[in-house]
Amino acid sequence: MKLPSLFGGTRGLEAQIDLYFDKVQEAGLVFGRAMEIYLSRGVAGEFEELVRRVTEVEEEADDLRREIETQMTTHTLIPELREDVLSLIEQVDEVTNHYEAAVYSFYIQQPQIAEAYRPDFAELARMAQRTAEEMVTAARAFFRDLSAVRDHVKKVQFYESEADKVTTRVGRRIYASDLDLAQKMHLTSFLDRLDSIADTAEDIGDKLSILTIKRMI
Amino acid sequence: MNPGLFAYLSSGLFLGWSLGANDAANIFGTAVGTRMVRFATAALIASVFVILGAVISGAGASHTLGKLGAINTLPGAFMAALAAALSVYLMTERGLPVSTSQAIVGGIIGWNIFMGQPTDPGIVSKFAFAWVASPVMAGIMSAALFALARVLLRRVKIHLLRLDHYTRLGLILVGAFGAYSLGANNIANVMGVFLNVSPFHDLQLGPITLSSAQQLFLLGGIAIAVGIYTYSERVMMTVGQDIVRLTPVAALVVVLAQSLVLFLFASQSLAAWLSAHHLPHLPLVPVSSSQAVVGAVIGLGLITPGERIRWDIVRNIAVGWLLTPTVAAIISVVGMFVLQNVFNLPVRP
Numbered sequence: 001m002k003l004p005s006l007f008g009g010t011r012g013l014e015a016q017i018d019l020y021f022d023k024v025q026e027a028g029l030v031f032g033r034a035m036e037i038y039l040s041r042g043v044a045g046e047f048e049e050l051v052r053r054v055t056e057v058e059e060e061a062d063d064l065r066r067e068i069e070t071q072m073t074t075h076t077l078i079p080e081l082r083e084d085v086l087s088l089i090e091q092v093d094e095v096t097n098h099y100e101a102a103v104y105s106f107y108i109q110q111p112q113i114a115e116a117y118r119p120d121f122a123e124l125a126r127m128a129q130r131t132a133e134e135m136v137t138a139a140r141a142f143f144r145d146l147s148a149v150r151d152h153v154k155k156v157q158f159y160e161s162e163a164d165k166v167t168t169r170v171g172r173r174i175y176a177s178d179l180d181l182a183q184k185m186h187l188t189s190f191l192d193r194l195d196s197i198a199d200t201a202e203d204i205g206d207k208l209s210i211l212t213i214k215r216m217i
Numbered sequence: 218m219n220p221g222l223f224a225y226l227s228s229g230l231f232l233g234w235s236l237g238a239n240d241a242a243n244i245f246g247t248a249v250g251t252r253m254v255r256f257a258t259a260a261l262i263a264s265v266f267v268i269l270g271a272v273i274s275g276a277g278a279s280h281t282l283g284k285l286g287a288i289n290t291l292p293g294a295f296m297a298a299l300a301a302a303l304s305v306y307l308m309t310e311r312g313l314p315v316s317t318s319q320a321i322v323g324g325i326i327g328w329n330i331f332m333g334q335p336t337d338p339g340i341v342s343k344f345a346f347a348w349v350a351s352p353v354m355a356g357i358m359s360a361a362l363f364a365l366a367r368v369l370l371r372r373v374k375i376h377l378l379r380l381d382h383y384t385r386l387g388l389i390l391v392g393a394f395g396a397y398s399l400g401a402n403n404i405a406n407v408m409g410v411f412l413n414v415s416p417f418h419d420l421q422l423g424p425i426t427l428s429s430a431q432q433l434f435l436l437g438g439i440a441i442a443v444g445i446y447t448y449s450e451r452v453m454m455t456v457g458q459d460i461v462r463l464t465p466v467a468a469l470v471v472v473l474a475q476s477l478v479l480f481l482f483a484s485q486s487l488a489a490w491l492s493a494h495h496l497p498h499l500p501l502v503p504v505s506s507s508q509a510v511v512g513a514v515i516g517l518g519l520i521t522p523g524e525r526i527r528w529d530i531v532r533n534i535a536v537g538w539l540l541t542p543t544v545a546a547i548i549s550v551v552g553m554f555v556l557q558n559v560f561n562l563p564v565r566p
Contacts (some may be wrong), residue, residue, distance in 0.1 A: 010378040010379050010381070010382045011375070011379075013378055014376050014378050014379065017378075074254050076253075077378060077381055078250055078377060078378065079251045079252045079253055079465075080464065080465060081377070085377075124463075141351045142377070143376055143377045143378070144374055144376050144377070145374045146371075147371060215377075215464065
């Protein structure tokens with residue numbers, strides 16, 4: 001008879017899922033700190049250290065994700081929701097990828113952000129990180145406390161729309177400025193990169209809402 | 218032992234096979250269809266417990282069936298069971314709702330008609346009550362159990378994976394109980410008509426004595442187990458995919474409600490205990506596990522927002538209550554006439 005042990009089997013996997021979300025949150029914190037440093041001091045030594053750290057965290061999250069996916073599939077766990085949960089975990093992984101890609105693009109391209117735009121970029125980075133943080137909390141709640149998912153998804157939607165507002169506002173200011181077109185496009189591409197973190201988190205939030213309804217039926 | 222015995226018992230054994238092939242899916246269908254429980258596990262548990270239920274607790278419902286009409290010749294019992302089996306086959310082929318429990322009653326009424334003896338309306342009313350009450354009770358129980366489960370799960374805030382794990386264990390435990398109840402309640406359909414003509418004598422197996430009836434039930438239980446192993450997997454896969462909209466917890470509730478209903482209509486000890494305490498008890502009557510499942514699913518629908526009762530399914534069940542015994546009774550009368558007059562078999566004692 002194929003049954004995981006009464007508690008051990010699922011507890012181990014539960015812990016791994018929690019650890020995976022911890023890693024996604026850690027990647028967000030590293031991203032947030034890296035952005036603060038870049039916007040205040042440019043590519044300083046501490047920034048380089050954070051670039052390395054975000055890569056490590058992303059790799060650790062990847063390993064955990066693969067392990068979770070393997071275990072869920074081999075033990076045929078949650079058959080009716082497995083596909084959805086696996087795709088949820090994959091999508092959450094995209095957020096860590098976005099964090100890493102954003103930090104790396106600042107590291108490689110070192111965009112020149114005028115003093116006047118720095119608070120806006122900092123605000124956008126904060127909003128994107130908050131959106132993703134709320135998404136991770138919603139995803140954790142999906143596994144443990146369905147009634148809390150809705151509240152967190154609401155916050156995801158709020159922060160994402162704030163991020164959109166900042167992106168639009170700053171984008172318009174940049175294009176209205178005297179900068180070269182190339183510089184304008186370069187700067188707005190960074191706005192888009194930061195905003196895509198919030199967009200992906202919002203997509204996951206929407207998916208969580210549907211999955212929650214599915215679990216409640 | 219009469220060498221033609223197994224030929225006579227074959228109709229009952231075929232009914233047993235068909236019961237195992239179809240009704241095991243009511244117990245393990247969702248679990249196996251959604252791959253929460255492997256078929257090998259489900260088949261083993263279902264077979265063992267259906268046999269235990271039949272041998273240990275099969276007497277109650279069989280006794281009531283015997284009161285409906287005591288068939289006291291082997292050809293008569295053979296034809297009553299064959300009529301039930303044929304009507305199940307014919308109606309299933311045409312996609313009509315059918316239950317072995319209702320078919321065997323038709324087979325026995327056919328015997329009564331053939332013998333020119335009256336059918337006790339008191340006993341018929343017990344059956345009618347049980348058939349209507351069983352899906353209704355399953356519906357009420359599943360609605361109550363599901364509401365309770367919902368409140369509990371919201372309070373306990375159990376992790377999805379642990380809930381999945383407990384649900385699997387629950388499906389296996391409740392499946393074992395369901396199989397026991399199915400054996401206890403429905404063995405009457407398979408072997409009940411042969412009770413008065415049982416060729417077996419009491420058998421001493423160490424400390425255990427198997428009565429003549431229990432040996433018949435053991436044989437019928439084995440036929441059910443063969444049906445489970447040879448044919449039920451495909452039915453389970455279909456059932457699992459059909460009601461895939463049910464969450465595993467809801468499926469667990471449906472199986473539990475159905476099993477409780479079958480158990481209540483089968484347990485002599487429970488009936489005796491209720492009687493001893495001057496409490497009303499249910500008649501011990503074979504009821505349809507499929508109809509109990511439908512009742513349980515409707516019960517869930519009633520407490521789920523946005524779901525409506527599908528009256529066409531309810532109407533189909535009601536049609537089955539009348540149509541199945543009628544068809545079986547007609548086949549039974551005609552069959553007994555043919556056995557007596559064409560094959561010169563001693564249908565009458």
